[in-house]
Amino acid sequence: MTDPRFDGPGPDAAWEDLLGQGVFAVQFCGNCGIAQFPPGVVCRHCGGTDLVFQAASGEGTVYSTTTVRSREGGRNVAVVQLAEGPRMMSRVEGDPETVTIGLAVVARISGDETPVVVFDRKEQA
Amino acid sequence: MTVLLRGKIAIAGTGNTRRWYAPGRSAFEQLAEASVLALEDCGLGLKDVDALYCAHSTSGLPVLNIAERLGLGPRLRHADGTMVGGASFLFHLRSAMSALAAGQCDVALVCYGSNQASAGGKLVPMPDPQPYEEPYGARYPLSSYALAAARHMHEYGTTREHLAHVALAARQWSKLNPDARERGDLSLDEVLSARMISDPLTKADSCLVTDGGAAVVLTRADMARDLKRMPVHVLGTGIAVSHRQIAAMPDLARSAAHQSGAAALQAAGVSLTDIDHVMVYDAFTICTLLFLEDLGFCAKGEGGPFVASGAISPGGSLPVNTNGGGLSCNHPGMYGLFTLIESVEQLRGTAGARQIEGAKISLAHANGGVLSSQATAILGTPDTV
Numbered sequence A: 001m002t003d004p005r006f007d008g009p010g011p012d013a014a015w016e017d018l019l020g021q022g023v024f025a026v027q028f029c030g031n032c033g034i035a036q037f038p039p040g041v042v043c044r045h046c047g048g049t050d051l052v053f054q055a056a057s058g059e060g061t062v063y064s065t066t067t068v069r070s071r072e073g074g075r076n077v078a079v080v081q082l083a084e085g086p087r088m089m090s091r092v093e094g095d096p097e098t099v100t101i102g103l104a105v106v107a108r109i110s111g112d113e114t115p116v117v118v119f120d121r122k123e124q125a
Numbered sequence B: 001m002t003v004l005l006r007g008k009i010a011i012a013g014t015g016n017t018r019r020w021y022a023p024g025r026s027a028f029e030q031l032a033e034a035s036v037l038a039l040e041d042c043g044l045g046l047k048d049v050d051a052l053y054c055a056h057s058t059s060g061l062p063v064l065n066i067a068e069r070l071g072l073g074p075r076l077r078h079a080d081g082t083m084v085g086g087a088s089f090l091f092h093l094r095s096a097m098s099a100l101a102a103g104q105c106d107v108a109l110v111c112y113g114s115n116q117a118s119a120g121g122k123l124v125p126m127p128d129p130q131p132y133e134e135p136y137g138a139r140y141p142l143s144s145y146a147l148a149a150a151r152h153m154h155e156y157g158t159t160r161e162h163l164a165h166v167a168l169a170a171r172q173w174s175k176l177n178p179d180a181r182e183r184g185d186l187s188l189d190e191v192l193s194a195r196m197i198s199d200p201l202t203k204a205d206s207c208l209v210t211d212g213g214a215a216v217v218l219t220r221a222d223m224a225r226d227l228k229r230m231p232v233h234v235l236g237t238g239i240a241v242s243h244r245q246i247a248a249m250p251d252l253a254r255s256a257a258h259q260s261g262a263a264a265l266q267a268a269g270v271s272l273t274d275i276d277h278v279m280v281y282d283a284f285t286i287c288t289l290l291f292l293e294d295l296g297f298c299a300k301g302e303g304g305p306f307v308a309s310g311a312i313s314p315g316g317s318l319p320v321n322t323n324g325g326g327l328s329c330n331h332p333g334m335y336g337l338f339t340l341i342e343s344v345e346q347l348r349g350t351a352g353a354r355q356i357e358g359a360k361i362s363l364a365h366a367n368g369g370v371l372s373s374q375a376t377a378i379l380g381t382p383d384t385v
């Protein structure tokens, strides 16, 4: 007899499936209310297992940022603090030289074949 | 229940191949050579080893590979292949101490080898996919450290010049170490104008890529007393595990070294002012700043001005990374064990031109992953026990 709380596709697959449907989701804990990303089987804050995906607001600010240099030029890699609380690695679109810590950004799903969450500057979105 | 281990376990022997570029010698061969050297150093042999501790960047089964190659298998009574990156060997030290103290083994070998430089692009690291970071093309591990450095600059006003002074201090020390890989002159301008890889970190902010092998032999202190070399006692250790991916680090400007350091100091029963010599794993210049702050050697956020004042350079108030560190001495993939080896060198008084006069207590600190794991060990001469 398996435990029905863990039935169905796991949180990684469920998150990817939502992303494919155009939804950038984070998990909310039914026990302590905290939002978490990346998704997991347990709440990393309280250990609870009652986690539900909800669409993220998409609002965030740049917590830290770097420009990765190569012969082709620079590209941004940032850690974005989501309005819901968790942080994630992502990229801020546009000129990498003007991405600064504290910049307000908005999430967008980019790419059809392999969708990824990227961020635009809020004032341009 | 707390078992008091202070001083009960000692580093009896050390081995260092000092082969930073050795084409044709495999990682396991570097490790085997270092193990032989460490055992000979204290007058023991492979037949005496009954506990094995190792981690490897290209093998997920290091204990099995190494036990077979060194012929240790039949006699092993304890083993630990914990892999937390470059700090693994200080985790191993802590694990071996418990096993030795409990009588589960008598002679423990902690060992490592790498041919990262001479093998060039032929090395295939163990797979460890990170699907939530992979799409963004960060350079691993450098961009993760760059993100920490950028945040430290933002919060505390740390500058690229501050970081550069870490590299300059390391080079001043390596000039005093005939075994260091890089010993040439280095100027502030050269560091600042080095190729930018992932802002704000340049090539000059990054550790070397070398080959190398290292090993230490641990025994209970009563046995170590009767061996060839002066025992270096382990006064205290502490470990901390923080995250795997950099975005999951709770505070990018503060590492978990504050936990491992506090635990080690408490176990050792010493305070920071008792420490004569310090080794911190400098994979990148920002690491030295973070660890000096988080271990408490300067106030949080003041690592930059502290280092730029010359405090950690030869002649400064706090000798740090006296072998030249990962930045200027050697960095064979995972460097953690080399921090212990230089601490032992200094406490034995055999460090030559870079010897810290009268050093009795040394702190060695290692980091793994992307500021992910932290481990601190405090070592002392016999009269500190």
Ligand SMILES: [Zn+2]
Pocket: A029, A030, A031, A032, A033, A034, A043, A044, A045, A046, A047, A048
């Ligand atoms: Zn919870």
